[in-house]
Amino acid sequence: MQEQALDFDQLEVGYDIPARPGMALSQVQTPALIIDLDAFESNIARLQADCDAKGVALRVHGKMHKCATAAHYQIAQGAVGICCQKMSEAESFARAGIKDILLSNQVRDPLKIDRLARLPKLGCKLSVCVDDAQNIEALSQAAGKHGIELDILVELESGAGRCGVGAGQPALELAQAIISAPHLSFKGLQAYCGTAQHIYDYEGRKAAIDKTIEEAKVTKELLESHGIPCEIITGAGTGTYPMEAASGVYTEMQCGSYAFMDADYQRVLDEDGKPLLHFQNALFIFTSIMSVAKQGGAICDAGLKSQSLNLAFPQFMAAPIYAMRLARMSMAILLTRMACCAPMINCCWCPAIATRPATCTTIMSVSEGTKLKPFGPSLHGASLSKSWRL
Numbered sequence: 001m002q003e004q005a006l007d008f009d010q011l012e013v014g015y016d017i018p019a020r021p022g023m024a025l026s027q028v029q030t031p032a033l034i035i036d037l038d039a040f041e042s043n044i045a046r047l048q049a050d051c052d053a054k055g056v057a058l059r060v061h062g063k064m065h066k067c068a069t070a071a072h073y074q075i076a077q078g079a080v081g082i083c084c085q086k087m088s089e090a091e092s093f094a095r096a097g098i099k100d101i102l103l104s105n106q107v108r109d110p111l112k113i114d115r116l117a118r119l120p121k122l123g124c125k126l127s128v129c130v131d132d133a134q135n136i137e138a139l140s141q142a143a144g145k146h147g148i149e150l151d152i153l154v155e156l157e158s159g160a161g162r163c164g165v166g167a168g169q170p171a172l173e174l175a176q177a178i179i180s181a182p183h184l185s186f187k188g189l190q191a192y193c194g195t196a197q198h199i200y201d202y203e204g205r206k207a208a209i210d211k212t213i214e215e216a217k218v219t220k221e222l223l224e225s226h227g228i229p230c231e232i233i234t235g236a237g238t239g240t241y242p243m244e245a246a247s248g249v250y251t252e253m254q255c256g257s258y259a260f261m262d263a264d265y266q267r268v269l270d271e272d273g274k275p276l277l278h279f280q281n282a283l284f285i286f287t288s289i290m291s292v293a294k295q296g297g298a299i300c301d302a303g304l305k306s307q308s309l310n311l312a313f314p315q316f317m318a319a320p321i322y323a324m325r326l327a328r329m330s331m332a333i334l335l336t337r338m339a340c341c342a343p344m345i346n347c348c349w350c351p352a353i354a355t356r357p358a359t360c361t362t363i364m365s366v367s368e369g370t371k372l373k374p375f376g377p378s379l380h381g382a383s384l385s386k387s388w389r390l
């Protein structure tokens, strides 16, 4: 894994970073983000194997982690590149040495288009989505100005009611406009149905994604009947990728959340009504109890602004601890599952700590009074192996 150089001697624990590599988990200043490397690496391997088995490329979505260290690892394990959703993300990844980036969104602001057209000069292959003819003209001009060739995908509106043109004729017209524009190269279609990803029941999710797949298929066939091949059909997320991958229509999966997994995805069920357990939660907020003044409750030091609540509340990983005699304990440490992936810790840059819980021997649990004692397989005593800049 390519490491980003952090000079730990220049950083103060507590103020700049929550811990230094080599520290025990019990010494970590909370709240802190913890990455469980065993779970992370297992998630990466699992999706890569699924994509390889289905013969589709994996272009991981980087907006989920916004972390070049994670992206380099995913690419080293077989991903063809990354997606990102904003110019600033694309710039950060390109500067961090990522060589193949799809901006899976529209870029319209003239200054941002100019920044976009400069990125290939950093040595990365760049593609971007369009859903409007004027945007094609602006991208073509910027590419000409900077002496580059831009790869373009037509985005289909795939059920979210947001970006993208309708399937069929509107997409064909845009593809023809791209082919006619200098400095642009038409590569294919993006058809990502975000609203389907978190539909919990399998049948509902499948019905939504079948519609998206059908629209992508019909559009691809229409373009081909006009002599326009689609080299790439890209889309899919953690909730639906087995369907797109098996469709015979898609060439590329864009899954993002699978790498860290969020709490809400654990509610998404497979064909047999079981949770998608082949991916594990790998990102946690490590937090301490700071008050038990309220009878029957405990207040931890990771407030709302430390968490992302856009889909669900966090789940407590250490539920047995939480359920214990909270009123009598003076301090406990909880691992809280992230409810959604984007962490929002308040600092200008936010290191996450990477560790391997499986290598440790005990867990912190709360017994009567204020003592902590071992409680089964565990986290206490884990030593931190890395710090990742997000």
Ligand SMILES: Cc1ncc(COP(=O)(O)O)c(C=O)c1O
Residues within 6 Å of the ligand: 061, 064, 083, 085, 104, 192, 194, 197, 235, 236, 237, 238, 239, 254, 255, 256, 257, 258
């Ligand atoms: C265009 C696009 N592709 C792929 C993804 C990844 O989806 P997930 O994080 O559910 O795997 C997203 C996430 O919202 C997205 O916006």
